[in-house]
Amino acid sequence: MSAPALSLRDLRIWYGHERGAVRAVDGVSLDLMPGETVGLVGESGCGKSTLGRGVLGLLPEGAGHAGEVVYQGRNILELKPKELRALRGPDLGMIFQEPMTRLNPLMKISAHFEEVLKIHEPELGKKEARRRALETLRGMGIPPTRYHQYPHEFSGGMRQRIMIALALVLRPAVIVADEPTTALDVLVEAQILRIIADLRRNFDTALLLITHNLGIVAEACDRVAVMYAGRVVEQGPAYDITTKPAHPYSRELLRSTISLSTTKLHSIPGAPPNLVTPPPGCRFHPRCPDAMKVCAEHWPPTITTGPARRSECWLHASEDIPAGLEAPLEREALAAAEEA
Amino acid sequence: MTATTTVTGSQDAAPDARPPRRGNLLSKIAAPYKQSHGVQRFMLITGTVLSLAFILMAIFAPLIAPYSFDTYQDAQGRFPQQGAPTSRNHWGTTVQGFDVLSRTIFGARTAVEVVLLAVIFSIAIGVPLGLISGYVGGWVDRILVLVMDALFAFPYLLLAIVAAFLLKNTIDSGIVTTAIAITVVYVPQYFRVVRASTLSAREATYIEAARAMGARPRTIIRRYLFGNVIQSVPVIGTLNAADSILTLAGLGFLGLGIQPTEAAEWGYDLQRAVADAGAGIWWTALFPGLGIVLAVTSLTLVGEGLNDVLNPTLRRRRVNKPRITSYTMNESGAVGPASAPEVEEDVG
């Protein structure tokens, strides 16, 4: 088994806030293998965007961190800013959500590529840089005739493809894509997803794909990590998790996703928890249809539920539950005020 | 329907079940002071303290000043002309024999009166015009912008001079005249800022929603735009006030402002003190000059401090870096995992 391209070990990122520390990422351990696409799925407020940025060392102001993000044997959170900057681009790439605002409207596409290559690979020379840029753009379906156009002359979908090309042209080992298709239309999204799926085959890049849409994950990812309230509650092969989810949250999230085969609407009662004072015990227990008494009192252990699969739930560790606590949790009827 | 769900009534579920915030005026005023920190806070507090000192000086002038602004004698006889500071005239006397200390203090009163009037007039004219122009658009907007830009293009002192000159014979009170002259100079600023705010707020979805409800433009401007657009006005107001003091002094220096018999004015005093410097007479120019500088500086500090706090792009909240623990307890038990999660033996 080869070494992971990027390894998160018990990563915590907490923001300072007037009301107390927001525990945006609270103990996440995840490995990204080379050439693998891992989908990070969660709803708003679960901390996935903070995690995505934290992986590149882009921490918000006033944030404290603990744990490690290990790249090539070093913890990048401990690096000096200069060293970290040198890594961003040629080693760690990022694709943002809104392609409209991430390209400089005053620079032609050719200028974008030339600048990027000049900064990070100065020995390349102009001709070779152009060849590399055109080759990457071709891989994205952008015709070479449009190399000298400005960003506003392209549509949203093409701009996103240009962004992906910009990230790829330096051949980084790891790319973090933060909701790359959320702002795009269905057909364009399908095109981009196909490109991302092809990435697995053609490059050796490890891709962390952050999204809230389980449909995307099922098609484009090798593995999935489901995030809730700052923790990864389940991770494993994408196929397994989307067909046979083990954790109740994954299961409920899948059921809530509206697709063409939906015959009845399903939602998860309640609302995501406040990350300043998360619920005691398992953080999902207030909303979990399978909650037991132990879930409100003790932190659930992480159990391996299959080959390369982990889930953080008492349902899989029934032998370890103290006596008397396996009974279902009784909860008072929820005030409608707590509904999202 | 969803009313039948059963979930624990956890207090931690977002959003908070706090009582609604009532934004009353006092808390709105206090907010910037509480939110600021560091350099901003220093600027804000220093500026506020100084400005308040001036305002108090202005209000209580008759009580604080030893003499009135046009007193040239007392029980012991006439004051000397250009007399050095003594126990009788703590800050000396001017070329006309007036007491410098008294004139400086009364000068503060004049400044406060004029500037207050000017700012009130400017806001009362500039803000509504800006709102209407920004919301209604069309030819109303074009004409107003043309007029305001024309006013704005004039050098401000020149404009004030022209206005003061024209009004000199129509209105009796020099204070009101000067205030109006200054208003003319500053209305375009309020107009511009409010119009710009309105133009961008106009595109907001909640404005479109108000239209979709059937609200008339008048109502939309009054109830929906006004509150959201007015946030930049206090900053402009304080910075304008600082500027107005200079304009007032400029007018006074040129003899177009307040008449010396009506009130004391720092600019006028400075003008009369021009010749004194060469003769080594420092007290006639220093104190009025200091008055102007300190008044302008204090208001500018307040304005810039407010701007730093209120302007969302500049604002930097005081943030405490959190201390991270891997294991936290609250009353009900463990809130976080002890350490890296235990993973059972890999199967297969």
Next chain:
Amino acid sequence: MTTATATKTLMEIRDLQVHFSLHESFKSRVTGRGGRAVKAVDGVSFDLHEGEVLGLVGESGSGKTTLGRALLGLVRPTGGSVKLRGEELAGLPERALRPKRRHLQMVFQDPHASLNPSMPLETALAHPLQIHKLTSGAAETQAKVREVLELVNLAPVDQFAGRLPGDLSGGQKQRAAIARAIITGPDLVVADEPVSMLDMSVRAKILDLMIDLKRRLGLTYVYVTHDLASAKFFCDRVAIMYLGRIVEIGTTQQIFEDPKHPYTQALIRAIPEPDPDKALPRDLPRGEVPDAASPPLGCSFHPRCSQAFGPCGWEGRDLRAILEQRWVNAGEETYTTERALVGDLEKLELTHEAFIPAGPGKDAGDLLGLLEKVRAEDPDEPLWRGVRELRAESGGVHVSFEPGIDPVLYETDAARAACLLYRPE
């Protein structure tokens, strides 16, 4: 959802047009004339029946949002007619439209932006009642506001009435927006992507609420969305829009079980499905939504359609797209050699008689040879079905296409579709 049995017609829309003029050049900006026009809505006709849910589905640029707003008069139609119960709304001045707004309401896409941030809920909800003078006195207004807050499940009402929007979650804000829309007792509610900015687990709650309100209050919905999956669940009839026109309209069952228009078929196939056993379609339509200011000739979908044929409206720009696609797939050397043969492709005539200039100093015959080679290598490319003649002239190649026909909605055995495949001969 049951198919709607046609009851009374609430609204009749005929040939509705909303054109925006673009002022791109300095001259047109100053004089206000001479610019191009974006036909955001380009001749749309349909009926809206009482009590039904009609979906307007399309991607960005399809005109669905503009159409939704035009129904309410928030955007002024530049042509055509919109009748509410027989009364003409298009062309009415704003003043006359305002009282009608109590019958026509809207729920906006962004819950965080559609509520006035400085108005507490109570005031915001009371306002529509005050505008249309539907209640007399503060007590009656307050009672109505509380009633509506209960209806949308923002309870306990006391807790929510005084809150500012900033204190609410996304789902709660959208409920408040829905409450504001229904408080005047409207007949029609246009919902513009009401759940697309909410989390998956919350969407179902809001859609459930809307279904419940429809039943209770007898509402008619126009549901504008790009999400076909939720449209399938929520709507009785669906209209698929592309570049300002309705390309297919029918009942939900017809559209999803037997889609006729190639665009509809592509949309349905492209929806990401959480079940990984359904692979992504390998035949996505190529290219993307064209510039609305200069749409393709004939059927506006033809450049991307795999089922296009002769009369679909081929023109020079389509040939350019094919060449560019070819150069994407070819290597560097092929690209350089072939590119040199072709002249400036920027200014092609927008007609079915196209002239492709040859590169500077290059022979037109070589260019013709290149085009023939392209055809020979991919004879199934739909464009060639529309080419009548390729002729080398001095300076370039003249291409004659079959003149295109602009499709209207044709009857089929399922939904009505604007596709020439179904044009009766």
